[in-house]
Amino acid sequence: MQLETDLIHVARPEQRPAPVNPPVVRTSTVTFESLAEMRDTKQRREQGERMFSYGRRGTPTTYALEDAISRLEHGEHTQLLPSGVAAINLVFMSLLGPGAHVVIADSVYQPVRRIVEGWLRPWGVAVDYFDGSAEHLVATLRDDTRLIYTEVPGSLVYEMQDLPALAAIANERGIPLAVDNTWASGIRMQPLAHGAAVSLMAGTKYLVGHSDVMLGSVTANGDIGQRLRETAITMGQSIGGDDAYLALRGVRTLACRMETHDRQARELGEWLVGQPQVVRVHQPSRPEHPGHALWQRDFTGGNGLLTVEFSADTPAQRVDTLVDRLTLFAIGSSWGGFESLALPCNIAAARQLDTRWASRGPCLRLHVGLEAVDDLKADLEQAWAAVQVA
Incomplete structure (x- = not known):
């Protein structure tokens, strides 16, 4: 079946009558009929089978x-x-x-640099950044x-x-090769299908x-997948049943939500x-994006993110004032929800190898939510008009 269909039907209860989603299981302790059953469960778990044995190890x-x-x-x-940073x-x-x-791409999520400086280097791990090209990657690799x-x-600016x-x-x-796939969220691209390991x-x-x-x-295959799971269990990393239930609910509507985010972001970007x-x-x-051809080849669509670049002579304070005057675009970190968001971003501070941004204008990242696009345009227009008057 198509992925959109599978996401509706995967991981639903098979017995009938049954709810359409698995019920929430909240537990720490899991009890057994006998010690023999408990020991058998442990043995099967140690052989790599996913077994319901303790809350920290997972629940239905x-x-x-x-x-x-x-x-x-x-x-x-x-x-x-419990978070994307925990996954990293x-x-x-x-x-x-x-x-x-x-070796880490220069255009990664900014908290990765804090991880590098906060514990990777102190832990004795050597770190180099590469510019995203195959040529520079080869030049940066070591034995x-x-x-x-x-x-x-x-x-921030979506280098392909x-x-x-x-x-x-x-x-x-x-x-x-590990790939942060948050932008595509699986529905627009699958790194493992392109040869990545994680x-x-x-x-x-x-x-x-x-x-x-x-x-x-x-997500990973084979031994790496098992290794990741065992490390997570050893480190005590887990999530609760309520969060899992809410996320599974989100999975059911991911395809149609992403279509709407994509369509609306394209319309707003064109405007x-x-x-x-x-x-x-x-x-x-956008056809003029430097990586548009790669995006067309490897992705099945876009999402709700776009970043607006202003002229080099635009004061950063003016962008801040613009954001403060918005009413439908909320101010906040993250993205991917139903709501539209606006946040100024400093690209120069987020790049180590790409020095061009030091002489370019300020940027504003927008997440285009599920509101009517005409209302979002009007919000941006009124905010900019207020900035001009000010």
């Missing part, structure tokens, strides 16, 4: 969400974490160690490289990378879709390009 509710995300990501094993840390913790070397970590598209080419380099050298997501964003749950996921104060709109679906 979390297993249902794992199965849905595995289907979404085209992978075998999914581990759930799980990948680093599982696949790196003191004395190892990791002790144990992981390549990237995000496609990149954060040739993911199959990066995966071919990684696989030829036996180095796992795909991770902040399910907090589009997967949940209602801005009411923190969630991370890591913004025609505004005199806008220098460019960063959005992979």
